[in-house]
Amino acid sequence: MSKTYPFEEISPWVETPDDLQPPLVDDLRADVVVIGGGYTGLSTALSLRAQGADVVVLESGFAGSGASGRNAGHVAPTIGKDIPTLLTMFGEKRAALLARFADAAVRYTEETIRKHGIDCEYDPAGNIMAGVHPKQEKRLRKAAETASRLGAEMRFLPEGEMRERGLPAAFRFGVFESCGGTLHPGKYVLGLRRAALAAGVRLFESSALVSIEEGSTVLARTTHGSVRADAAVLATNAYTKATGLRQRAVAPLRVSLFETEPLSPTQLEALDWRGREGLYTAHEVLESFRLTARNTIVGGSKVIRYAYGSALAEGYDPGAFAAIEGAFRERFPMLGEVPVANFWGGWIGLTLDFLPQIGVQGTHSNIFYGLGFCGHGVPQATLMGEMLTEKIQGRAHEWEVALQRRNLSWPPEPFRWVSAKIIQAALVGLDRRTDRQIRRAR
């Protein structure tokens, strides 16, 4: 009989809020209508409100029910696939700018947490991209050197320093990203939601956008109501296909996570992860691990799924759950059979060049978008709110230049499905080889 895994439809980080906002049942007028209530939508709404704008947010579930309430909570200055790839794709000057943008996004997020007094267990312990096989050392040394030459706050951690930090032996060496750390993603997004409501943002939940009409004003329709506004903002990231706009900007990829039961004092002592840095491996499709404030381990990734036509790939995924639990057991043998309490997941919005997109479209250039965070949206979607606010007001934010380029589109189906499968097979093949080499070396 196949194993049944404990599964959360959304995540253990969030529950439907007690003050769930009513669905839209009227025809309203606003300065700006924001579609989507995650980090992007809420931080845009907050930033616009601070400038005095009348803002309506339409959210299909509750604000925080998307990736913003499901992610692993690493607040890291990671941008693109990795720094060496950035350099190859965009050259030294642009790569340096992007590295500084990613640092600025982390700093802005820290400031946002402070400004709104959000208690989200933020721990500025940094993150480490760890090598799990000796063959990765040269690449990681080079990545750290390049990143620090480009101005990023990163340095190589040799094996001795990893052991001094008490990190599990499976994580041999690494690149330390001192800027950032980890947080409770649910408390963070619900804190932004609270701040937005307190600031006077009109939030409608269970209110999915069903169509959007272009014009000198934009008309956003839900099943039972509508909002006419001078401008609209698409803040739907991996869900963007549902809006009918920017259909080929992002491919939604399903990523799965798990959380263990809280570790006992004996297990914590055996683990000895005293710096509590966030960890991810240098695999092509990384494995991620972190301690939470209540001493559970949240981890996962490793497996990505794409569904034909950019549909949202199925959430309950025993193959992915077995792979992420297996990786966890291999990297943390000192924890024995500490039970996994939950599996869940969400969809990341992947752009073809691994960078977020900001822009405007529509016959009257009044439909703005900020999306495609490629799994790095905790800080970058937060900063996107201020960038979109400036853009709506006709100004270019100081960091917009970092993201200015020709926005690439995924090919139409069936080519998108074929290319997604080819990329996935190549990455998974490389990772399986690495994992086999690690097992053989033991």
Ligand SMILES: Cc1cc2nc3c(=O)[nH]c(=O)nc-3n(C[C@H](O)[C@H](O)[C@H](O)COP(=O)(O)OP(=O)(O)OC[C@H]3O[C@@H](n4cnc5c(N)ncnc54)[C@H](O)[C@@H]3O)c2cc1C
């Ligand atoms: C499993 C997982 C792990 C991750 N781990 C990390 C991490 O550790 N660090 C990191 O930086 N990033 C991570 N990410 C990425 C990060 O969570 C996202 O980049 C970020 O949350 C994007 O925020 P957003 O507001 O743009 O999108 P979302 O939070 O997805 O918000 C979009 C909202 O739009 C709503 N919506 C959809 N359709 C409609 C519609 N028709 N009308 C109205 N509303 C609609 C959705 O319900 C959703 O609430 C992870 C993502 C996943 C899925």
